[in-house]
Amino acid sequence: MISLDQVSKVYRTKTIETTALNNINLEVPKGEFLSIMGPSGCGKSTLLNIIGLLDEPSHGQVTIAGQQVQKYASKTTSRFRNEKLGFIFQSFHLIPDLRVIDNVELPLLYRNVSSKERRRLSEEALESVGLKNRMSHFPNQLSGGQKQRVAIARAIVGKPQIILADEPTGNLDSVMGNDVMDILLDLNKKGETTIVMVTHDENMARKTNRLVRLYDGSQIK
């Protein structure tokens, strides 16, 4: 499903060159739940951004669902992200001025989906994370765990093949973190959704199918 071939990322300024990723080779088959671990600044988020087409590699090939995505034009990249990928972030990134239901239907706004259908799919997604009764609330009326569940609903509403989660339990206590992890595991099992998760939490990482460790931008064998 996801294939990274000798992927490197170098950030350059006038005076300094920083290697964020160095020759990463990674294969993630369909339906796998992969976790990526490593100390801060090791390149975990950069790797996730490259898989999520939010950033471009300096070298190497990225293939997702059999397509070499680096060659896409900006508009095609946007469409690909919208249709194939779902994102979950540590800080939730819910829009504070929109109600829960409107936050969830955001990915569908960028598709040709009628408002009625958007509503139906969003309610369905909220139900699957157990938050249908909170759909008229604003994000500031929710707890951290509820916010992350809304973010998960937003990530799955468009039925993507891949979910990229950047420290989804990082801002949550252990109980809420386990709740969120259970939802992700359920999604992976029942929906056969491929999940790549960046985490600092060894316990969460152990629950996934495979763990990849990074150190100073390189993969530890």
Next chain:
Amino acid sequence: MIGHILKLIWNKKGNNSLLIIEIFLSFLVLFAVLSYVIYNTDRLNLPTGFDTENRWLIYLDRNDKDMDSLANAQMRINLKNELLAMSNIESVGFSFSVSPYSNGTWSSSYDDLGFEIGSRFCKVDIDFEKTMNINVVKGRWFDETDINPTYEPMIVNEFFLNKYFPDVNMLDSIIPFGGDKKIIGVVDDYRYNGVFEEEQSTTFFFQPYTNKDAQIVYLKLSPGTPKSFEEDVSKTVESITKSTSFVIQDLQAMESRNSRQTWIPMIALLSISGFLCINVALGLFGVLWYNINNRRSEIGLRRALGASRPGIAAQFTGEVLVLTLLAIVIGVFFAIQVPLLKLIDIPQIIFYKSMAFSALIILVIVTICALYPSGQASRIQPAFALHED
């Protein structure tokens, strides 16, 4: 997407209300100023009905009580002949004491026909027409046959006929207007109080130049007549009238002075509105810039969820345009009361025009102010924006 933008605007109504009020007030100010400007400039292209170039006016001394009417008439005959004999004078006409740009008006109204007919009037002589190049569109100007007529002749402007006798051929008709008067001709117009003056019903009555009320002499000069010629005219008038209490004026200079009375406040108001628009533009620019910086993570999120760069720019421009349209709709609601309730007695179309222009100007300003910040928003890198929190 429009529904989504409306939701965003509604949910942020507290923040947006100030922006809406600012645009709404700007719309009302622009509406008032543009109504005034359009009201005035609409008439710039209308004919005034006479020429001002190479025309001089002589205001004769009114203190000629020592002269009997016969002597007075003879003096005017001599004056006309002497002036006509001068090389640069092509024509000489006379009128009573109301001249163009004097801001004086004589008017009267009668209701003998069962409805009120009001008109301002001017008393002029036969040569007034060719001296001032009056445009007779129907019938004729005064001539020798009008000196002792059965019915006193009158010449009206088209506005007079359209107002009181629409769709009726009134030429050679007798109407009661302070006694029976015969309409012998129609002129296109005679807007003698300035290029910004509204059309009004105007009537000419005949007054031979030998009458002592013919106080103003009109000169049509040859093109290129030097200013120094005024001295020759002055000597001639002085020698014949035996008076130095007369004034010679250039009609074109009078017209300029008269127009300035309207142009100056108009330009001042337009300048104030211009500054207001610049302030609104700068304010909007600042607010948009601030909003976009505050919403960087939202922009990153939207890009991650599938919004294209043009889509982000369109959303931010769209949000401001929807806000602007809301403010304009509220503004139109108030502004439209002026023509609907006929609060001001000027052609109501002016208010509709100025509403349209005000809306257009505000939309253009807002669009220009929104484009750059929205473009910047679309260039925000999602990977960075999402990790700034």
